[in-house]
Structures are given as C-alpha cells and as structure tokens.
Amino acid sequence: MLRQYELVERVKEYDPDADEALLNRAYVYTVQKHGSQKRASGDPYFSHPVEVAGLMTDLKLDQETIITALLHDTVEDTLATIEDVEEKFGPDVARLVDGVTKLSKIEQLTDDERAAENLRKFLLAMSEDIRVLLVKLADRLHNMRTLHHIKSPDKRRRIARETMDIYAPLAERVGMYEYMREMQLLAFQQLEPEGYETIxxxxxxxxxxxxxxxxxxxxxxxxxxxxxxxxxxxxxxxxxxxxxxxxxxxxxxxxxxxxxxxxxxxxxxxxxxxxxxxxxxxxxxxxxxxxxxxxxxxxxxxxxxxxxxxxxxxxxxxxxxxxxxxxxxxxxxxxLAAHWAYKQGGADQKIRPDGEVGWLRDLIEIVDSSHDAEELLEHTKMAIYQDRIFAFTPKGALFQLPKGATAVDFAFAVHTDLGAQTVGAKINARHMPLRTPLENGDVVEIIKGKNAEPQLSWLGFVVTGKARASIRRAVRAKEREEVADIGQKMFDEIAERLPAKVGRKATKAAVERLGLEDVEDLMHAIGSAKVTDRQVMEALVPGSTADLPSEPAQERAISIKGLTPGAGFDLANCCHPVPGDRIVGLRRPRKAVEVHAIDCLELANGVDADWVDLSWGERSHGAVGRLLIVLYNRPGTLAEMAGVFARNNANVMNLVLTQRDDPFHTYEVDLEVQDLAHLTRIVSALRASDAVAQADRI
CATH class of the missing domain: 3.30.460.10 (Beta Polymerase, domain 2)
Known part of the structure; x- marks a missing residue:
C-alpha cells in the first residue's frame, strides 16, 4: 500500500502546483473514517481507496481526481456525509465523490435490476464529469484484483459478470485498453475457470x-x-x-x-x-x-x-x-485519461459529453427512454459492447454503428427526430428496404415524412440500443394516447349519468381523490380499466353512488355442477370460459380445479391431469371473455369500439395493443360479461360496425 508521502510525491512529480496540504488532509481523512474496517483479504479497508488513488497517479490525473479516489467510499461505508466532504474539500470534490458513490445494496432486486440501477446512476453522474468514470473504472479494477479473497463463489461470479458486461466495455469505449484487458482477464478467470486454466x-x-x-x-x-x-x-x-x-x-x-x-x-x-x-x-x-x-x-x-x-x-x-x-x-x-492529463488547467477545459465522448449522449437518452431496469441493461449493452462499422451521410458525415445495423439504426444515430420520421432509405443511391444491414462505407440517405411515426415492427430488425429505446418509448406513448382516447369516451358517458354537470374543477378534484397525476392519467386509468365507473362517479360527485345498485358488471354469481362439495375452482385464463360455454375441469393434486371451455386449445395439446365433467350452475352469470378485435387505423375507431362496449353494458377489464400494421391495429380485450349470449351480442355489434375489420372470441 502507498504511504502518505509516497502518494503526495507521485502527484507532485507531474503537478508541482498541487496542494500538498489538501492531499495530506484527504489521506488522513479516509484513514480516520474507515478506521478499523477490514476488506475480505484482511487488509485495512483504507488500503483500497489509497490504491485507487495510486492508479489515478499512474494516469497523471489532477488533484481533485486523486482526492476523489481517496474519498470515494467514505460516504457509503462510513459516517461521513457529502456535506462533510464539501466543507473540507470543496464543492467540486463533493460532486465527484457523490457521482462515484455506489448505491447501497438492495437485496430484493434481481442481479439485472441491481446492475441496471447502478448503471443508471453511473451514466447520469459521468455525463456531468468524465472523471467520475475514470475513478469508477480504477475502483472496479482494484476490486477485481482482490476478488479472489471473497469466499462466496456466487458473489465472485456476479461481480465478474457485471465487470465483463459493463465496466470492461465502458473502459474500451473511453479507450482505456489496459484497464479493459486486465478486467476481462480477471473476470474470465472467475466466469470460465476451466477455459482460463486450459489456455x-x-x-x-x-x-x-x-x-x-x-x-x-x-x-x-x-x-x-x-x-x-x-x-x-x-x-x-x-x-x-x-x-x-x-x-x-x-x-x-x-x-x-x-x-x-x-x-x-x-x-x-x-x-x-x-x-x-x-x-x-x-x-x-x-x-x-x-x-x-x-x-x-x-x-x-x-x-x-x-x-x-x-x-x-x-x-x-x-x-x-x-x-x-x-x-x-x-x-x-x-x-480519455491521457486526454484529461493533457488538458488540465481550467474548468473550461473539462471533458464534457461531446466530441470524442459524444456516445455519452446516446447512453443518457437510453436512460430516459428505458421502461424498466432489464430494458435499460439490454439497451446499454447494445450501445457499448458491439463491433463497429462505418457509414456516411450523403454530405460525408461519418457514423460508427454496430455490425448488423440497418438504415433505421443509422437514422436514429444521426438524430432521434430523424429516426422517428423515417419512411424510407437510399443506400448507395438505391432504394432499399429499411431492414437492410449496412456494410462498411455505405452512403445512407434517409427519406422522412412529416407525419411518420416509429413502427413496432422495426423492433424486429434494429440492433442499436438507442433505436430500440426510442421506438419502444414512442410506441408506449402512442398506446397510452389511444387508451386515453377510449377513456375520454367512457368518461363522457359516465358524466352523463351524474346528477350534476361536471366541469374542470370537479374533474381536477376527481384526479386528486383517485391519487392520479393529471386529467390525461385519469383518462388512461378509465380506458385501461384501472378504475371502475362507480369509483369515477364517486370521485367526481361524492355521494352520487349511494343510492345506486351494484353495477351488473361487478356482480359474479358463478356455481359449477360436478364438483365435490366445498371444492375450489378457477376459470382458466387461456380460454376465458363464460356461462353458456360447454366446460370441462382439470384436477391436479393440491390445486383448485381449472375450468376450461371444451374447445380450449390447451386441452388439445394434451395435459397431465384428471378430467372432470362439469356444467354451469343455475343462474350463473358474470365472467371475463377475451376478444381479438382488428380496427381500421383511422380517427374515431377506438371511440366507436368503446361505444359498442358501453351500449352493451360490458366493462373493459384489460386492453392491449398486440399489433400495429397499417392500415390495421389489433387489440386483445378482456370484457366482463353476463354470459355467452351477452358476449355473442357484443361480437355481433362489433362486426356490424364500420370501425371494425374483424372481431372474434379468443
């Protein structure tokens, strides 16, 4: 381990103007704060930040970075706070330490979620100052060098996998090949021990x-x-x-x-x-x-x-x-570490996410676009861990893309808005399908349309994380808008049943009572059946539902003949049987009997269970039926479908857009209905509508 004077001498060798007293204070601070803490190797814990600081001196980095390396674990692992660090070492060091500080372990998260959330914070922090990345890479490298001291094989493999998937590729992306090679070697030793030994x-x-x-x-x-x-x-x-x-x-x-x-x-x-x-x-x-x-x-x-x-x-x-x-x-x-060393000297020379690190902008956009932790990790791996090809715009601008990238990936690489408006492409002056993989040196011209939108089908061939994240975000936004349109139609019909006229003030109050964010959120909740008609009425006009009978759609009085007294049953989700269907039961040990429609495809595939002959009890009513509905893609068709449901007193339990393929949109809709006759009437009404191209029960 480096002694205090040795660390200071290293810094002074390449930076004679460094503040020796401040460096000494930081060294003493980390030793005092970590105190008697031990690492898995048995060494004092403060040996780790000191060695990380030593790695930073090898790269001849500025004193703020050296001090950050010394303090990077104090806020997480000791009683020190960011406020303490700022008071003693200044706001710049505090900001860097806060950026490098690792998230506390969240045991209930999966490995992917934990890795993704660490990565999310990491990317956002290093977008502000690239030195956060340099310290973090040195931190991970030293941890990998001492990984063999950790007793748990599973923990060693998890850390090695995270290093191989995230930190080694990031080291490569900023050109730190020495770090990348050593990280890969140490991770390889843990992940493939037999392969490592053989080679x-x-x-x-x-x-x-x-x-x-x-x-x-x-x-x-x-x-x-x-x-x-x-x-x-x-x-x-x-x-x-x-x-x-x-x-x-x-x-x-x-x-x-x-x-x-x-x-x-x-x-x-x-x-x-x-x-x-x-x-x-x-x-x-x-x-x-x-x-x-x-x-x-x-x-x-x-x-x-x-x-x-x-x-x-x-x-x-x-x-x-x-x-x-x-x-x-x-x-x-x-x-970038070498580049930073050359460019020391002032705040205006700090490396920001532009120029040689412009790819950081794409990673930050991916963070904003990703729906959940696993999606974030998938998109980020795509962005940082693929071999590259070169393609050009007609004006000669060069873009690097992963192998297998298409014209759509190229369009999103140029600009997110261009990707969203893409309708066609010319590759080397020839019109080519958007899914065509690009080759090294291709000249790509993107043809755009003002009213164009990203298509769900593009996810079948795009390969860049930025393109996938942007497409998914646009599709989710479009789906939300369409569901909100249905909700608006249903809201208007609910409002007509109330004893008082509903204005903006009442609607705003209803949003607050239901715990939603805004009116658009309310319409989406209604359209996606997250709130019932009764809940909306009560939120709009409190007390308005006191004298109303229970909603028919909420009533379920189902009994099944053929079961032993007291036996439990579940209506199968694969076929959604409703009263009036011919039904059969599947009995498995220690489980409730599954009730299926007799023509359910699951039954045709063969099942390992005892079959039970069943029938509906008298006056059984109230079950969920599932429909596949294909609408024409034109204004008003969603509202017309919602109107058919409302006129036939059917409650929408769930609605999912499964395919968007102009000129049609395909939905799966779960409806709460009384019985088979009720469901059949709804299907007939849908088929009679000019808005509907196809309506079938699933």
Missing part, C-alpha cells in the same frame, strides 16, 4: 518451446524498417487468454488453429512514418487479405488510432502488427 497452460507450453521466437520476429520487423531508414520501437506480446478464448468461441476453433496468437507493436515518430512502415512490411512479408484496418484515417469513437495488419511470417505463421505514433500509443492505452 494459460497452453501458453506456458508455447513459451517453454518458444526459444526466443517473439524476440526474433520483433527483431526481423525492426531490421526491415531500419534498413529503409525508419527509426522505430518494436516489441511483441502474446494476446491475453480471454482474447484467445473469445476467438476460439466465435470461430469454433481449437487452440491449435488460432493462428495469430502473437501481436507486435511498431511505434514511429510521425503519421507519415506509420504509412511508410506499413508499405515496407507489406513488401517484405506477405499480408493476409481482409485483415488490414486503418484507424488513423477513420479513428474509433473513443479516439483510438492505429494501423492494423496481419502478416505471414515464415510463410505459415500469422502475426498481427499494429503501427502507430508514440503519442497515439499513450492515448490508445489510456484513452
């Missing part, structure tokens, strides 16, 4: 039989370039075990057939020398077609620049060679 053992065997082969290849590459007048540095290394394992899994190869296990780096003095070196190596050695990538002319989103090529050495061995300048190399290994 590391094979690599050990290769080293023992190598007899200096890596050094020999590096020397040959350097000699070829030196003879052409280039002064370069060359060194070789094995690819790390996770990278090899991933290649084996993706290509279904045994270890022996993974040919480019060794990679070599060539550092030059200028960009021109990079291209000269490439030409010389391609003349000296045969290169592998299709394995050349120019990340200097088209850098990755994280600012990574390099030339990549794969060469045949001794006519059989494949070796990967990366050619870059020395400045590129530092940026490539430490990404």
């Amino acid at each position: 590391t053992h094979r690599l050990d065997q290769l080293r023992q039989s190598d007899t200096g082969q890596v050094d020999r290849i590096a020397l040959d590459i350097k000699q070829a370039l030196s003879e052409a007048g280039l002064a370069v540095e060359v060194w070789g290394r094995e690819k790390h075990p996770y990278s090899i394992w991933k290649k084996m899994a993706e290509r279904h190869l045994p270890f022996e057939q993974v040919s480019d296990i060794m990679a070599f780096r060539v550092l030059t003095g200028s960009v021109e020398d990079c291209y000269r070196a490439l030409g010389i190596l391609h003349q000296q050695f045969q290169f592998v077609p299709g394995r050349f990538k120019d990340y200097i002319s088209t850098p990755k989103n994280n600012g990574y620049k390099s030339l990549h090529t794969t060469l045949f050495y001794d006519q059989s061995m494949r070796v990967e060679v990366q050619i870059r300048t020395r400045e590129m190399h530092r940026t490539n290994e430490f990404g």
